[in-house]
Amino acid sequence: MTIKEVCEKFNITADTLRYYERVGVIPEVHRTAGGIRDFTEEDIGWVKTMTCFRSAGVPVEMLIEYRRLFELGDDTFIARCNLLKEAREKILEEKKRYDDALKKLNYKIAKYEEACQTGVLNWDDETLAK
Amino acid sequence: MTIKEVCEKFNITADTLRYYERVGVIPEVHRTAGGIRDFTEEDIGWVKTMTCFRSAGVPVEMLIEYRRLFELGDDTFIARCNLLKEAREKILEEKKRYDDALKKLNYKIAKYEEACQTGVLNWDDETLAK
DNA sequence: ATACAACTTGGAGTTGACTCTAAGTCAAGT
DNA sequence: ACTTGACTTAGAGTCAACTCCAAGTTGTAT
Numbered sequence: 001m002t003i004k005e006v007c008e009k010f011n012i013t014a015d016t017l018r019y020y021e022r023v024g025v026i027p028e029v030h031r032t033a034g035g036i037r038d039f040t041e042e043d044i045g046w047v048k049t050m051t052c053f054r055s056a057g058v059p060v061e062m063l064i065e066y067r068r069l070f071e072l073g074d075d076t077f078i079a080r081c082n083l084l085k086e087a088r089e090k091i092l093e094e095k096k097r098y099d100d101a102l103k104k105l106n107y108k109i110a111k112y113e114e115a116c117q118t119g120v121l122n123w124d125d126e127t128l129a130k
Numbered sequence: 131m132t133i134k135e136v137c138e139k140f141n142i143t144a145d146t147l148r149y150y151e152r153v154g155v156i157p158e159v160h161r162t163a164g165g166i167r168d169f170t171e172e173d174i175g176w177v178k179t180m181t182c183f184r185s186a187g188v189p190v191e192m193l194i195e196y197r198r199l200f201e202l203g204d205d206t207f208i209a210r211c212n213l214l215k216e217a218r219e220k221i222l223e224e225k226k227r228y229d230d231a232l233k234k235l236n237y238k239i240a241k242y243e244e245a246c247q248t249g250v251l252n253w254d255d256e257t258l259a260k
Numbered sequence: 261a262t263a264c265a266a267c268t269t270g271g272a273g274t275t276g277a278c279t280c281t282a283a284g285t286c287a288a289g290t
Numbered sequence: 291a292c293t294t295g296a297c298t299t300a301g302a303g304t305c306a307a308c309t310c311c312a313a314g315t316t317g318t319a320t
Contacts, residue, residue, distance in 0.1 A: 004296075014297085015279055023277095034286050036297055045260045049234070056231030060277065070260070077251070081242035088235045091228055098225050101186030104179070105218045112211035121207070130175045130200070134266075144267090145309055153307095164316050166267055190307065261320100268315065274308085285298065290291100 001039040009044075010051045017047070025050050025063045057094055058087045104128065131169040139174075140181045147177070155180050155193045187224055188217045234258065 003014045020026045026046040029037045039047070050063050066083055069076040107128060115121040123129040133144045150156045156176040159167045169177070180193050196213055199206040237258060245251040253259040 002296085013279075016277085018298090019278060032286090034297090036286065041256075042260070045257050048257060049260050052227075052231050052234055054277095055227045057228070058231070074245075074249070074251070077242055077245045077249075081239060081246060084235055084239050084242065088232065088239065091232055091235070095225065095228050095232075097182075097185045098187070098221055098228070101182050101188070102218065102221055102225075104182055105214055105221070109211060109214050109218065112207055112214065115204075115207045116211060119204070119207075121204070126171075127175050127178060130172070130179050132266085143309075146307085148268090149308065162316085164267090165269095166316065184307095263320085264318090266315100266317080269313090271311090273310065276306095278304085280303065281301090283299090285296105287296080288294090290293085 001044060003037045003039070006039050006044065006047060010047055012051060020047075020050065020060075023060065023064060024067055025054075025060060027067070053087065056091050058090065062087060131174060133167045133169070136169050136174065136177055140177055142181060150177075150180065150190075153190065153194060154197055155184075155190060157197070183217065186221050188220065192217060 001009075003017055006017060007014050017026075021029055027043065029043050030040045032038050046067075053063060054060070062083065066080060069080045069083065111121060111123060121129075131139075133147055136147060137144050147156075151159055157173065159173050160170045162168050176197075183193060184190070192213065196210060199210045199213065241251060241253060251259075
């Protein structure tokens with residue numbers, strides 16, 4: 001699969017893919033005789049996993065470390081497991097913050113919709129105003 | 131309330147608070163006679179709202195625009211409402227990505243915990259391996 | 261009244277994650 | 291054989307969001 005096809009499949013730019021390869025988020029991608037990237041299923045599996053984690057805010061640094069451990073072989077099962085658990089904690093924390101913000105947003109949107117009708121903004125709780 | 135107390139209350143740095151004031155995420159904070167920031171309840175209300183939205187990934191740019199509209203008065207109810215709805219869409223999208231990543235992470239963690247016991251990693255779906 | 265921590269400002273520097281540029285190579289169509 | 295467009299590299303540049311610095315001021319505890 002060409003770099004362009006992979007980009008379209010995962011909705012990222014070619015520059016980002018090359019960057020991921022360069023820094024070690026994904027492995028060195030298979031090439032044609034002419035030196036052009038030709039992603040194997042295995043390469044694509046890495047792209048799939050890593051872009052998913054990246055888009056959930058897992059830092060590039062952490063993904064590089066995961067791949068490094070993977071390359072080191074089966075002795076790193078525990079380390080990889082711990083790293084994934086750390087990533088999960090981060091995501092769960094982030095999600096909690098998102099839920100807080102959503103609750104606040106929904107409240108404010110409701111108040112503003114009311115205000116658009118009545119012309120008057122009216123907060124139940126002054127600390128939520130503004 | 132001093133800048134230090136506000137920092138501790140919302141778990142951000144004084145530099146960040148001053149930056150938020152400078153760029154207009156929060157209003158010009160009330161000062162003592164000597165020129166030192168002395169946050170009123172109103173100031174703190176802004177900090178509360180804005181840090182909540184920021185930590186859910188709403189861009190600074192958007193928060194500045196919201197405050198600008200607020201300053202313009204009641205004619206901007208609709209614009210503010212639309213801006214908040216846009217922010218909500220962003221957050222919901224983000225949350226979806228986080229859920230995807232969590233699902234994948236939970237699966238992988240389970241597999242790795244199994245592998246730590248048995249010594250063998252075993253994926254049901256090869257595209258989830260790596 | 262003197263030390264000393266905490267505050268002030270304007271402006272420069274850093275960080276993470278891309279994103280772009282230049283100069284060149286490869287591949288497909290005519 | 292030639293054009294055209296997608297690809298290659300190394301390395302520089304950009305962007306958002308802070309974060310740090312220097313030089314000076316304020317407030318409080320001895």
